[in-house]
Amino acid sequence: MHERSSVAELADRLRNELDRYSPGGKLPSSRVLVERFRVSPVTVSRALARLAAEGLVVTRPGAGAFRAEPRAAGPAVGDTSWQEVALSADATTELVPRTVDASGVLVSLAAPPPGVIEFNGGYLHPSLQPERAMAAALSRAGRRPGVWARPPVEGLLELREWFARGIGGAITAAEVLITAGGQSALTTALRALAPPGAPVLVESPTYPGMLAIARAAGLRPVPVPVDRDGVKPDLLADAFRATGARVFVCQPLFQNPTGAVLAPERRGEVLRIARAAGAFVIEDDFVRRLVHEDAGPLPRPLASDDPDGVVVHVCSLTKATSPSFRVSALAARGPVLERLRAIQVVDTFFVPRPLQEAALELVGSPAWPRHLRAVSAELRVRRDAMAAALRLQLPELALPHIPSGGYQLWLRLPDGTGGTSQAFGSGGESALLSAALRAGVAVTPGRPYFSAEPPAAHLRLSFAAVASTAEITEGVRRLRAACAETGSTAEA
Ligand SMILES: Cc1ncc(COP(=O)(O)O)c(C=O)c1O
Secondary structure, three states: OOHHHHHHHHHHHHHHOHHHOOOOOEOOOHHHHHHHHOOOHHHHHHHHHHHHHOOOEEEEOOOEEEEOOOOOOOOOOOOOOHHHHHHHOOOOOOOOOOOOOOHHHHHHHOOOOOOOEEOOOOOOOHHHOOHHHHHHHHHHHHOOOOOOOOOOOOOOHHHHHHHHHHHOOOOOHHHEEEEOOHHHHHHHHHHHHOOOOOEEEEEEOOOHHHHHHHHHOOOEEEEEEEEOOEEOHHHHHHHHHHHOOOEEEEOOOOOOOOOOOOOHHHHHHHHHHHHHOOOEEEEEOOOHHHEOOOOOOOOOOHHHHOOOOOEEEEEEOHHHOOOOOOOEEEEOOOOHHHHHHHHHHHHHOOOOHHHHHHHHHHHOOOHHHHHHHHHHHHHHHHHHHHHHHHHHHOOOOEOOOOOOEOOEEEEEOOOOOOOOHHHHOHHHHHHHHHHHHHHOEEOEEOHHHOOOOOOOOEEEEEOOOOOOHHHHHHHHHHHHHHHHHHOOOOOO
């Protein structure tokens, strides 16, 4: 049996029989539990640790595990309604109300209900994660001298050098800060570059987690449409003129959600337009390492062609490893670097050194390039399986672009087919979402990807977080049933 499920199972069984012991009473020894339940000592100690975390058991090293005494009654649950006033009544007259909405982020972090196929995940399925290589890296890192010492606040020099080499161009280690995942790097960058109330230009559609960061910082996201070649430069120039914005957030490579790659002729144009507007471009290079096997040579990061410090570059290891491998980099040139560094230090001090050391161990191991090649091959197979299943089962859903990197497909729902227009507004998306969940597949609605009114209803389907291509085929079949139920297909 899988270690994780046997821990859960043993914890359940022990939880159920805790009443047999009086409060403070001793539970059977680990050895007895090992024999009785026919599990390993590690499983026993993890199950006991789980019960201890729940407050049901107390473990005393050397003495054993005991049923916890009932907790002394704490103060009764008080009245927290005052917080509603405290969180909203801001004496300052902000132009843009700050709203903190985590839903767009939680979608890719929450585990789906059991039996539900996860087409809404934003990270690799555990079977695609380099679990062994990460475990080995972590254990080697744990033995490195000084692993628990304070790291330099900017990050370990060797790791900054590794990220700088990956970005390329003239970027040096001195221009790189180590951060705790792309989300935190984007937060630092947006807060550093735009004061509350300021407009920030964003691609449309774009990553809802970034829109959430902007709104939580009191910024005003202004959408600039993306087509299959990335952001439209003429509209970008118009948006800078109309808003006076000083920041544009861009994903030039395998954009989330469209998968678009910024066309070669647009790259220089985007930088020129931003430079002329006196604005920064935050380049979110989030899935460079999730390139598919059949992709041609990749364009370099915008930051590598940017002598004037227009680009603030963000890249992260999480997407190619695990959401828990929260190591990323912010790279920038010029005085802005000091602003970024100051905000990062004030907010988080630094990224835990053991994780930075583990990152160095991982990316320096022979397993790393092997892992990237394997993921690259598998993502291609999954992408093709999903696209083929969609074309066969749901030809009514438009699939305008098949990306050669990243982990998702972006589908446009048909306009007005299948009956009421309600079926295809955001209300229609959520009806489809609920029907899909009932049918056993979790999908992501398009609405949160648009910072203003969307041009059409969309769905985003991820193929990285599922267990296999068989799950992809089955998930599309379930989605077809949900579409038929809600009238989201022409035939329904
Ligand atoms: C476009 C984009 N940028 C950044 C992130 C943040 O990723 P992480 O914080 O895990 O590096 C995500 C996560 O889904 C994303 O889709």
